[in-house]
Amino acid sequence: MTDQAPTTSPEGGTVTFMFDPDEDRLHEECGVFGIFGHKDASALTALGLHALQHRGQEAAGIVAFDGQRFHSERRLGLVGDHFSSQAVIERLQGHASIGHVRYATCGDTHLRNVQPLYADLATGGFSVCHNGHITNALTLRQDLIREGAICQSTSDTEVILHLVAQSRKPRFIERFIDALRMIEGAYSLVALTNKKLIGARDPLGIRPLVLGELDDGTPILASETCALDIIGARFVREVENGEVVVITEDGIESLRPFPKVEPRPCIFEYVYFSRPDSVVNGRSVYEVRKKMGFELGREAPCDADVVIPVPDSGVPAALGYAYETGIPFELGIIRNHYVGRTFIEPTQQIRALGVKLKHNANRAVIEGKRIVLVDDSIVRGTTSVKIVQMMYEAGAREVHMRISSPPIRYPDFYGIDTPEQQSLLAATHSLEEMREYIGVETLAFLTPDGIYRAMGYDKRDPVRPQFTDHCFTGDYPTPLTDREGSRGMARQLSLLAEAG
Amino acid sequence: MTDQAPTTSPEGGTVTFMFDPDEDRLHEECGVFGIFGHKDASALTALGLHALQHRGQEAAGIVAFDGQRFHSERRLGLVGDHFSSQAVIERLQGHASIGHVRYATCGDTHLRNVQPLYADLATGGFSVCHNGHITNALTLRQDLIREGAICQSTSDTEVILHLVAQSRKPRFIERFIDALRMIEGAYSLVALTNKKLIGARDPLGIRPLVLGELDDGTPILASETCALDIIGARFVREVENGEVVVITEDGIESLRPFPKVEPRPCIFEYVYFSRPDSVVNGRSVYEVRKKMGFELGREAPCDADVVIPVPDSGVPAALGYAYETGIPFELGIIRNHYVGRTFIEPTQQIRALGVKLKHNANRAVIEGKRIVLVDDSIVRGTTSVKIVQMMYEAGAREVHMRISSPPIRYPDFYGIDTPEQQSLLAATHSLEEMREYIGVETLAFLTPDGIYRAMGYDKRDPVRPQFTDHCFTGDYPTPLTDREGSRGMARQLSLLAEAG
Amino acid sequence: MTDQAPTTSPEGGTVTFMFDPDEDRLHEECGVFGIFGHKDASALTALGLHALQHRGQEAAGIVAFDGQRFHSERRLGLVGDHFSSQAVIERLQGHASIGHVRYATCGDTHLRNVQPLYADLATGGFSVCHNGHITNALTLRQDLIREGAICQSTSDTEVILHLVAQSRKPRFIERFIDALRMIEGAYSLVALTNKKLIGARDPLGIRPLVLGELDDGTPILASETCALDIIGARFVREVENGEVVVITEDGIESLRPFPKVEPRPCIFEYVYFSRPDSVVNGRSVYEVRKKMGFELGREAPCDADVVIPVPDSGVPAALGYAYETGIPFELGIIRNHYVGRTFIEPTQQIRALGVKLKHNANRAVIEGKRIVLVDDSIVRGTTSVKIVQMMYEAGAREVHMRISSPPIRYPDFYGIDTPEQQSLLAATHSLEEMREYIGVETLAFLTPDGIYRAMGYDKRDPVRPQFTDHCFTGDYPTPLTDREGSRGMARQLSLLAEAG
Amino acid sequence: MTDQAPTTSPEGGTVTFMFDPDEDRLHEECGVFGIFGHKDASALTALGLHALQHRGQEAAGIVAFDGQRFHSERRLGLVGDHFSSQAVIERLQGHASIGHVRYATCGDTHLRNVQPLYADLATGGFSVCHNGHITNALTLRQDLIREGAICQSTSDTEVILHLVAQSRKPRFIERFIDALRMIEGAYSLVALTNKKLIGARDPLGIRPLVLGELDDGTPILASETCALDIIGARFVREVENGEVVVITEDGIESLRPFPKVEPRPCIFEYVYFSRPDSVVNGRSVYEVRKKMGFELGREAPCDADVVIPVPDSGVPAALGYAYETGIPFELGIIRNHYVGRTFIEPTQQIRALGVKLKHNANRAVIEGKRIVLVDDSIVRGTTSVKIVQMMYEAGAREVHMRISSPPIRYPDFYGIDTPEQQSLLAATHSLEEMREYIGVETLAFLTPDGIYRAMGYDKRDPVRPQFTDHCFTGDYPTPLTDREGSRGMARQLSLLAEAG
Numbered sequence A, B, C, D: 001m002t003d004q005a006p007t008t009s010p011e012g013g014t015v016t017f018m019f020d021p022d023e024d025r026l027h028e029e030c031g032v033f034g035i036f037g038h039k040d041a042s043a044l045t046a047l048g049l050h051a052l053q054h055r056g057q058e059a060a061g062i063v064a065f066d067g068q069r070f071h072s073e074r075r076l077g078l079v080g081d082h083f084s085s086q087a088v089i090e091r092l093q094g095h096a097s098i099g100h101v102r103y104a105t106c107g108d109t110h111l112r113n114v115q116p117l118y119a120d121l122a123t124g125g126f127s128v129c130h131n132g133h134i135t136n137a138l139t140l141r142q143d144l145i146r147e148g149a150i151c152q153s154t155s156d157t158e159v160i161l162h163l164v165a166q167s168r169k170p171r172f173i174e175r176f177i178d179a180l181r182m183i184e185g186a187y188s189l190v191a192l193t194n195k196k197l198i199g200a201r202d203p204l205g206i207r208p209l210v211l212g213e214l215d216d217g218t219p220i221l222a223s224e225t226c227a228l229d230i231i232g233a234r235f236v237r238e239v240e241n242g243e244v245v246v247i248t249e250d251g252i253e254s255l256r257p258f259p260k261v262e263p264r265p266c267i268f269e270y271v272y273f274s275r276p277d278s279v280v281n282g283r284s285v286y287e288v289r290k291k292m293g294f295e296l297g298r299e300a301p302c303d304a305d306v307v308i309p310v311p312d313s314g315v316p317a318a319l320g321y322a323y324e325t326g327i328p329f330e331l332g333i334i335r336n337h338y339v340g341r342t343f344i345e346p347t348q349q350i351r352a353l354g355v356k357l358k359h360n361a362n363r364a365v366i367e368g369k370r371i372v373l374v375d376d377s378i379v380r381g382t383t384s385v386k387i388v389q390m391m392y393e394a395g396a397r398e399v400h401m402r403i404s405s406p407p408i409r410y411p412d413f414y415g416i417d418t419p420e421q422q423s424l425l426a427a428t429h430s431l432e433e434m435r436e437y438i439g440v441e442t443l444a445f446l447t448p449d450g451i452y453r454a455m456g457y458d459k460r461d462p463v464r465p466q467f468t469d470h471c472f473t474g475d476y477p478t479p480l481t482d483r484e485g486s487r488g489m490a491r492q493l494s495l496l497a498e499a500g
Helices: A041-051 A086-091 A137-146 A157-166 A172-182 A268-273 A285-299 A315-325 A348-357 A382-393 A431-438 A448-454 B041-051 B086-091 B137-146 B157-166 B172-182 B268-273 B285-299 B315-325 B348-357 B382-393 B431-438 B448-454 C041-051 C086-091 C137-146 C157-166 C172-182 C268-273 C285-299 C315-325 C348-357 C382-393 C431-438 C448-454 D041-051 D086-091 D137-146 D157-166 D172-182 D268-273 D285-299 D315-325 D348-357 D382-393 D431-438 D448-454
Strands: A030-036 A059-065 A070-076 A096-102 A117-121 A124-134 A185-193 A197-201 A210-213 A219-222 A234-238 A244-248 A251-255 A306-309 A333-335 A359-361 A370-375 A398-403 A443-445 A496-498 B030-036 B059-065 B070-076 B096-102 B117-121 B124-134 B185-193 B197-201 B210-213 B219-222 B234-238 B244-248 B251-255 B306-309 B333-335 B359-361 B370-375 B398-403 B443-445 B496-498 C030-036 C059-065 C070-076 C096-102 C117-121 C124-134 C185-193 C197-201 C210-213 C219-222 C234-238 C244-248 C251-255 C306-309 C333-335 C359-361 C370-375 C398-403 C443-445 C496-498 D030-036 D059-065 D070-076 D096-102 D117-121 D124-134 D185-193 D197-201 D210-213 D219-222 D234-238 D244-248 D251-255 D306-309 D333-335 D359-361 D370-375 D398-403 D443-445 D496-498
Touching (some): A030 A041, A041 A219, A059 A124, A070 A086, A070 A124, A096 A124, A096 A185, A124 A157, A137 A157, A268 A285, A285 A448, A359 A382, A370 A382, A382 A398, A431 A443, B030 B185, B030 B197, B041 B096, B041 B219, B041 C348, B070 B086, B070 B124, B096 B185, B117 B157, B124 B137, B157 B172, B172 B197, B172 B244, B197 B219, B285 B315, B285 B448, B315 B370, B348 B382, B348 C041, B370 B382, B382 B398, C030 C124, C030 C185, C030 C197, C059 C124, C070 C086, C117 C157, C124 C137, C124 C157, C137 C157, C157 C172, C219 C244, C285 C315, C306 C315, C348 C359, C370 C382, C431 C443, D030 D124, D030 D185, D041 D059, D070 D124, D096 D124, D137 D157, D172 D197, D197 D219, D285 D315, D285 D448, D348 D382, D370 D382, D382 D398
Parallel strands (some): A070 B496, A306 A370, A398 A443, B306 B370, B370 B398, B398 B443, C496 D070, D306 D370
Antiparallel strands (some): A030 A096, A059 A096, A117 A124, A124 A185, A210 A219, A210 A234, B030 B096, B059 B070, B059 B096, B117 B124, B124 B185, B197 B244, B210 B219, B210 B234, B333 B359, C030 C096, C059 C096, C124 C185, C197 C244, C210 C234, C244 C251, D059 D096, D117 D124, D124 D185, D185 D197, D197 D244
8 A cells, every 4th residue: 555645745743854774775565464263363463464574664553353343453663562462462352353564654654544444334344454556546536535535544545445335236245346446556455344354466466465374274364475484374375366365254265356367466576575485476585586696697797706795685696696606605794783764863973874874894705805796676876886885995806786686767656665767776877877876897787588587487578578577667567547647636635734 | 522432442542440530520521712814823722722621631632724734733631731832833834723622531532533623525625623412423424334434433523524525515615504404412613624714503502612803803713711811812702503603814704504593502511611710601600600609508508617619610609608698618628739630540549539639628627617518510429428528537517518500310412421310319319318328417409490590590491491401400402313213323333443 | 858959950851941830939849758567558658649749749759668678669740640550559569668759840850869769778778758958968968979979869868878878877777867967957858778667857847747647556757747638647746846756666766866946847838838738837727828818917908899819829818818808709810720830842822821821810700890819929929910910901990919928038948949039029129119010009918927926926036936937037047058168069069961 | 781680570660571582592781882082972972882782782871071061861772762863962962972782681671770870979070881790799889888888770880980989099090990900800891081081991801892093083992893883983903901091182091900911802702792794802703703614514514405594693604614515505594674672561472483583484495405504502492492493394304403602501700691500501411412402413513622713723722711711611710709709699789679
């Protein structure tokens, strides 16, 4: 899910300025989890969300249903900080539960935007949480308000609630599918009613969603398999693209409300977002990353003394690159594990430090060496510049850079928080200009075909690409209704600025 | 305004048990304030709410409009604790502002129920706050949900938002009046749009609302005149029963959407709720209370040495009683000013103490005396029992009790938090039984006609009573739709339990 | 007790500016309580401190001894906010307990200064709390540091700990008396060891301290009798001037380490500090205040329509004045009960309001009237000016002022927080200048002999005054060593600025 | 520094039970930092402490001196959470500053124990912070109390304050050295007076301390070189064993108050504590760890398919082991970066999970493989058991374990938080018993001589060992006075239990 008004900013609250040492990274916006028919439903949901914490650190929420009432707890901050106590879990009574973690955007942090959302419908209580982005949400929201609906949040997810509420179909599941047919974009949804746990994945299966089960057969939905591992659950299968999975006391039913098409999952789950120990769409993320490093080593070898990963996401690709090229792998950059995501009103010294707050050169393996840095991607390039400089200051004789994915030239509109296109280094610089900007001897990216080879294909199918890869190619797989029709859409948005 | 689900309780949150030394009192549920066209709109609203703090201590909120955007701050706790800093007021930019204080119910304290409420409508932003209670809110809410509306709070006030949103009238003010025509009960509303400040009072004018102005002509709406005094504003007039006052840059317009009827304001504003320095419906509250004491002295004199008020609300009536009877007035009960409204998880000792936390006998004026205690009302009677006992323990020779209003026999449904009828002492006990229960030598209440005399009438007009006085008489002035049609209405309510 | 460095200010902390609506009042600095041999010792101590809350609102602390260990809880804020929960009281295990409330000075609020203080001595644990001020504490502190002692707080009370610790006497009680013999000034101490509860009052008995007992004989020490009332304890007697009361399992022992002199208690306990329901040195505070009003009525009658007290401390004197003069008593000023003591970073509007935050004119009894305001004292006079102005704005025809104590011309050094002498209105203005400054028709103070008459004497004994009354007379009853020897004493003080 | 009373437990506070996923690790107890003569002294201290955060996460403090006054801020929690804002740094004015981070012990977390400590001495203000442990602190403390000193904390560091305060030497530095001569054990101290920044290292140099400088010559003291790197400072030299470095405006002076002996630094800084990018006593920690892996590979090769490090501290040794043995290195265990150190009142589910909260098996590189796990040490062994089990559950065919240091058989008394000896797995189990307990095919530790080879020596010198290595050998390098003389020493300790 995505807040629709990230740019209408100075939204009150007490935060006046924030410094984010991770700002030059892509950010995923959510992880979802659901479980049905277990006495410890909420405790297991909390653990699952903890395993999905890398997908969003801003806020977390859980809604549980105890057979009579829904219970909700939503908090800004980490799962472990707010959902690890017995007292909180006891308040979330019930045998069915869904939960959500959300990415930390700056400034626009209102509790009312934290998921799962909930509504009393004529058919009963309904709670939903969402990973992805609805690309016609603004358009739909405008229509809904014109019809008299009242939107309480600025989240695209709320549109789903209203569409379900306003459907005239008699049965809940029909209403839910009515709603799905009206929304465009990428979504993996987990929803809870007083009878059902529902998982739904958009027609292309852009964002991930898996089905698992505990030893006793309790069904589970989760964004990634690592959330199954933590509670000892077994991976059953992917929820398929365009599939709606309905879990009740009578078992699991699979609905297919959309025409059958080939799946086209987001390739960035492999490059950066998913945890390396997860298996996404049947592939080990760790193995795929290592293979990206192999392919990169084949495509762009380097005459260097040592391979140095940019931690942590660059490590598997660096290992692959090292194994392919035979250059020794060393931890030449040490990460400070105690860096929070953001600093509020930081001192000038902190702002000047930038990447050194989080990373330090390990001089012992750098000094006097020709090094090749391996990273997974370049967004704005500002962090790369600083890391390269840090390497030279630590005595590197030569610094080369290898990137284990193709250049990012286009922004995402499906739930990844990318900067505007003009801020993407590769959108405005040639390879040589990038090399010069970053300050390295040589720079190379993995080719589009290279990344498809790492995924197990011969090459990218230009007619019917196997993955959602618009960040590299500009080939957006769905309509971008809000964006195309943005006749001042932003102005239609909520005018209410509220502090949490 | 009233939460519609005060009994669907154990709503999570961290509060497990609370002890309220004021529990044996009636509780008002709100105060409202609005100002239009002043550069310090929010600062003045905060001061006005501070003066209205006696009408509600649970939470406070302010919404301001700066010509472009609405800004909202809503907090649990006192106005002075949350709205006195420059930083908060600066966030509430704008020349128009409305605010609300809310009574402290136990347990059901969710920020989402704190007012003013806000919605983006097709006609623009709309914010509203409410003092009173809508007696057909549940019925309307059920209809709204059936039509596909999504209710985010359990507050009756939210129904107004939806009714305005769903009206098909083209102009905002027509939609607002459409909504008023559908609601029943008691309400004094203050609302803000991007063009207008609106004040509205129900057809009978049950809850108070006044219009004032600053020296520069800035118009102000407030529950009581004491909120005008604090900012140096002049009282202009009452908003009349059934009147809608629309304040824009072009001035003040008065609309009368309802058939003209005689006003029938709530008599309890004089007995207990309003501040003694306020002028309500043209009468000084302090003077009315003193006159209740006069009438009580006339109706029920007493052979005693000293008149002792139960502080603080009993003081003016006790003065009146003393002046009428010639018995000296003394402060025989000393109040501890540092008693907060509630104690969380109190020790057994605190619970056993009860009233002694707040009041202590002033032995010097009690010992060996025949005393007559004057209080404004008896609800459950539990506090009276303890105060009488405290008087005897301090050496009183005789204790008599005089109450400056008639016995409370019926619950309120218009925004006063009364216990169930069976908990009202006067509903289940004869006068003699009450006297015995409370443990006094003699007990007398002011008669209904006596209280009307204190108000300046010869007597209560039984055909067309001058005041809303159902607590004494059972004569409810409006339909009680939800209550009469309560075929399990409570079950239709929000099933979501959420911690703040 | 007093912090010794109130002027060495900008002490860090997060408070940048505070506005105190009570700033033009005298402030007492402490209340003490102790109990020995009761299973609910700490719960009863918390209740006793709650009753003494008027003596200090900044902070509160309790130390209990469970036979093995001492337990301590010290908090900034009110007793009811921090010591009313079962959890806190359970941590304060033990059958003996002492507690302290402390006045809110601005800025210098460090938890390390909150009492009771505690030290491990060679003789075992020792905890002490203090009401008063040691007038040679700086001098002693300087000597102690020169000897190698380490002072952790800036409180004069810590000096007592060090003096006891450094005494060479073998028995604890001898060490304690050694320490008392070295300190000068005013003190009522309550102390706890692993064997004893101790109460001590300075040789003149300047600050109050009483002994009480529960029905079961449990002994109690407290600053005022109202702390006995709240827990149902009986007043036994005053701790006498110069007396040390030692309470053990074997009973109560009274020691007299000082030469016998006549007591000379602080007269301001009657004028302003003590609660009206307390009996101090054998006199009801309420009755004394009323008598001050009588005497004032005799000395300075007034041709007026109505007597109006400045709430709350002026009420008993106003009643006395009204009864003596026959002018009707009315509540012409209404107090807002929801004013906290201080506002942090208040808006300009709040600062401009001043007294109106807390008081409002009750126009109904003022308009067109000749009023006589009765207050207990004038310190700087700034509040009086505003109240008088408020009366005229409410329509008073004439305003007269009567003060029920003599003019305050000299600062206190015994635990009352008075401003510097040049800020005391009566120290720098003649009566006529004061009248003009305050803006009243007539102004009168009670005479020194008048206040002694209210206390039951014919007049002040100029040779051996019955009370400590230097604020009126400049007759300080003890040496002021620190002040006289202040060869830059302040510079010797702690240089450490720490935020709480 | 160490609290002397970790076992006298239930110390109040609100923490009732905590679960620490890192409990089966050794814990270092502190990091220190100091800077003299820089306008941004406190900001740079905060950054230095951030780089030393791995040495202690419980609390942090900074004291600065502005030429007139000392300023102190001490907080529970991480440096980045409390010392990154402009407001806090501005309160810590001055050109000289010292700081401290402290390890998180459970339960005994009182702000009064947080360093730097401060005292006003006869010679002026003195602040000190400490890494290490004074092994005769209890004995000294008992003597000090007998002499009349008052100890406010339970920290061994406070003893230093008192010894300096009580020295009769005229000059401060002589007093400081007097104090050092009385204390035994391990200490790296950084201290600040109104003239000097002082660094001191115990006679054997057990805990680390380095001297660095900024480009402008500003001198810096820090526990590790990584704290120099973060602020762009240059490493100058180690502070030597037994050296006292005195930094004033006139430059740096080196004092040698102790007889010259060979240094004997703690070997555990290399095994576990120091950051891999630090250079400790002239050796790169990363390189030493890799060499431990080499030696381990030589001493204990393994017939396996893949080398898997236990993250994060096992990674360098695993790389060394892999390079030596030729077995491929893979990240077979993925760490969750969002695990806080502790969970308060965790659910039963969280407690049952244990290591899975933090680590997950990367099934893709484990399934069907013979794996060799490389870890740096085994303490209780409880974590190792769970990790091995996790490997088997992920499909490992065989699991072998190699530990890159010798078995830990003896507790530490120099500032490392080790469990009691009976809880150390290697103290009570033979190698075969350990192998069986942990559940692996084969288990091997690096030999004592092996670790000395990794450090660059032929072998351990049994007569004059080059390192403090008692955890492996039982050879404690200093007297353990408190321990040996523990005639119930614990009972002499503070009996005061206080909540922060």
